[in-house]
Amino acid sequence: MIQAADFAADAQIETVPAELMAEPLDWFFAEHYRHRQLCRLVERLARSDVFDGACLATVIAFLRHDLPLHVLDEEEDLFPLLRRRAAPEDDIERILGMLTDDHGGDRDRVGHLLRGLEKAGAEGMPPSREAGLRALLLEFVALERRHVALENAIVIPIARLRLKPQDLQDLSHRMAARRRSVAHPD
Numbered sequence: 698m699i700q701a702a703d704f705a706a707d708a709q710i711e712t713v714p715a716e717l718m719a720e721p722l723d724w725f726f727a728e729h730y731r732h733r734q735l736c737r738l739v740e741r742l743a744r745s746d747v748f749d750g751a752c753l754a755t756v757i758a759f760l761r762h763d764l765p766l767h768v769l770d771e772e773e774d775l776f777p778l779l780r781r782r783a784a785p786e787d788d789i790e791r792i793l794g795m796l797t798d799d800h801g802g803d804r805d806r807v808g809h810l811l812r813g814l815e816k817a818g819a820e821g822m823p824p825s826r827e828a829g830l831r832a833l834l835l836e837f838v839a840l841e842r843r844h845v846a847l848e849n850a851i852v853i854p855i856a857r858l859r860l861k862p863q864d865l866q867d868l869s870h871r872m873a874a875r876r877r878s879v880a881h882p883d
Contacts, residue, residue, distance in 0.1 A: 731763070
C-alpha cells in the first residue's frame with residue numbers, strides 16, 4: 698500500500714494548450730498523455746490506504762468533464778472521418794468498433810466509479826478500503842491504458858496518413874466549438 702509520504706507527488710493532470718487544437722491529431726496525442734496521467738492517479742487511489750482529497754478531486758473532475766468531451770471528439774468527429782477516408786487495407790473498422798465498444802462500456806463503468814469516488818470523498822475514506830471500488834478502479838486503469846495504446850499506435854498514425862487538410866481543419870473547429878459550448882452553455 699502507498700503511504701502518506703507518497704502523496705508529496707503532484708495530484709494534477711496537465712492541461713493541453715488551447716492553441717494545440719489547431720493540430721487536432723497532436724491534440725489527441727497530448728490528450729492521451731493526460732489519460733495516462735489519469736491512470737496513474739486512479740491507480741494511486743486504488744492502492745493507497747491514506748485519503749488523498751486532492752487526487753480524488755482531480756480524478757472526479759477529469760472523469761466528469763474531460764473524459765466525456767474526449768469521447769465525443771472521437772465518436773462524433775474523428776472516427777466518422779476515419780471511416781470515410783481509410784483505405785480497405787487499413788482495417789480500421791475493426792479497431793474503431795473495439796474502441797467504440799470500450800466507450801460504451803466506459804459510460805457505465807465511469808458512472809459506478811464516480812458514485813464510489815464521491816461516496817469515498819464524502820466519508821473522507823480512501824477508495825481502496827472498499828474492495829469492489831478498488832477492483833473497479835484497477836479494471837478502469839487496465840482498460841484505459843489498452844485503449845490509449847490502440848489509439849496512439851493505430852488510429853492516430855492512420856489518421857495522419859489518410860485525413861486531408863480540410864478534414865483536420867474541420868475537426869479542429871468542431872472540437873473547439875464543443876469546448877466553447879460546454880464553457881458557455883447559453
